[in-house]
Amino acid sequence: MSRAAERKEHPLSMRLPEADIAVIDRAAALRGRSRTDFVRDAAVRAAEDVLMETLPIRMSPAGFKAFMAAVSGPATPVPEMTKLFQRAAPWETTALSREVGTGSRQGNGSKQKGGTDKRG
Structure with missing residues (x-):
């Protein structure tokens, strides 16, 4: 017998007040999504936002010089x-x-x- 496939999804359980569930359900319905899909997408977006705010931007000295020249120059309409x-x-x-x-x-x-x- 082959080995069972590794599970790719992991359960996440939360306890929320009824009012929060009602708001989530209403928003999910407006988007035509299930509660699970809506909450997962919202949580992933929020996590990505936090990561983007805190991750350092790395570039070479030449890249940094080009970046500074671009943002320091006159604005182009x-x-x-x-x-x-x-x-x-x-x-x-x-x-x-x-x-x-x-x-x-x-x-x-x-x-x-x-x-x-x-x-x-």
Whole structure:
């Protein structure tokens, strides 16, 4: 007989308050995932974040010199980002402002610092 295959998965058990389970289940359902898949992915992402925050970045002296030259030089505009920042935000468009009835940022004195409420 062949030797039994080594187990590749290891169980993890946790005790959680009912409220936490409800939140996890709701979020998992919104993602179309099982509770186990959702919790596993969230835990692995959180662990990777911690590791990335604490792992040292190693590079050669030449690599470090090139890195410092790149970050110390003048900034270069990215055309796509420039275009994005020139576009009005959805809540700043005239059509949406009329729909909602709030007016633009400039025309709505009640929302601005030091403005007065003109509704009476």
